[in-house]
């Protein structure tokens with residue numbers, strides 16, 4: 389289902405939904421879960437590390453949360469501006485329900501501004517600037533089941549800024565036997581992240597670089613809180629994979645790859661899947677070329693040599709590094725071609741050839 393057919397098919401026809409959007413603003417509005425009241429009807433948002441302090445009638449940096457008389461509200465609960473049925477490999481998750489489909493949703497908004505954003509038309513706008521449909525949690529679950537998706541993915545923009553909706557959908561999904569998988573930049577405070585970990589089954593973090601400079605100049609964020617978030621996810625025991633988009637000339641030095649590999653091994657262990665993904669010119673970085681294959685292969689070689697077990701290359705369909713190899717016998721246990729799973733040699737999470745345990749959430 390593409391976005392057009394989805395928008396035609398959901399409970400309310402899109403045109404009608406738009407016509408009464410203003411009148412029904414209330415149905416998208418729920419009180420925010422993480423904030424503190426301040427003097428003079430100000431609030432301090434405690435959802436992400438930015439900690440915006442917001443005056444009455446103003447919004448935070450992400451543009452989807454508003455102070456109304458000293459109470460803080462999310463404006464995007466059930467306000468879905470993108471929905472697709474995607475292979476879970478597209479997120480990418482390689483050790484979570486391989487070969488299955490994920491019912492994937494997003495609202496407007498993001499708490500950073502990456503110059504290479506692939507979804508800037510929805511992430512960098514306010515909710516009123518993009519078409520949306522009213523999709524309460526029960527409807528998301530019904531659509532996922534109707535379309536034979538065993539999981540719901542929260543993706544495309546930044547699920548942190550629509551956290552209240554994620555928590556509610558994930559709860560409804562769990563009650564109906566559906567898993568939830570989050571695709572996030574990991575720029576989130578510890579307490580909301582812990583709640584998220586308890587409610588969902590997998591979190592993929594886009595680690596944008598391994599340098600403060602890149603985070604400051606290209607992302608408008610910070611590295612440290614994202615590393616803290618990765619450590620928290622590990623402690624909570626929620627399945628986690630990491631993606632690192634390699635941008636030529638900006639985050640592709642051997643020193644960074646080395647630092648990343650050492651940090652991941654020491655703090656998260658050698659079994660967390662790490663995906664190096666090829667950059668394509670987008671948004672504000674259209675002047676840069678796609679990532680050379682040699683750079684990606686160098687990144688993988690450095691991480692392999694450091695002892696990480698599952699290092700993948702993405703956006704290069706047909707490359708052998710799309711498949712999962714057993715770290716003991718080196719045979720391919722999940723063979724992939726692009727987003728397609730071609731063969732699977734796993735039995736109850738173990739390599740069929742040598743019985744080595746391969747970490748992941750293999751059955752859903």
Ligand code: SF4
Nearest residue numbers: 433436439440448450
């Ligand atoms: S979630 Fe939004 S409002 Fe809250 S601190 Fe982050 S950017 Fe600011």
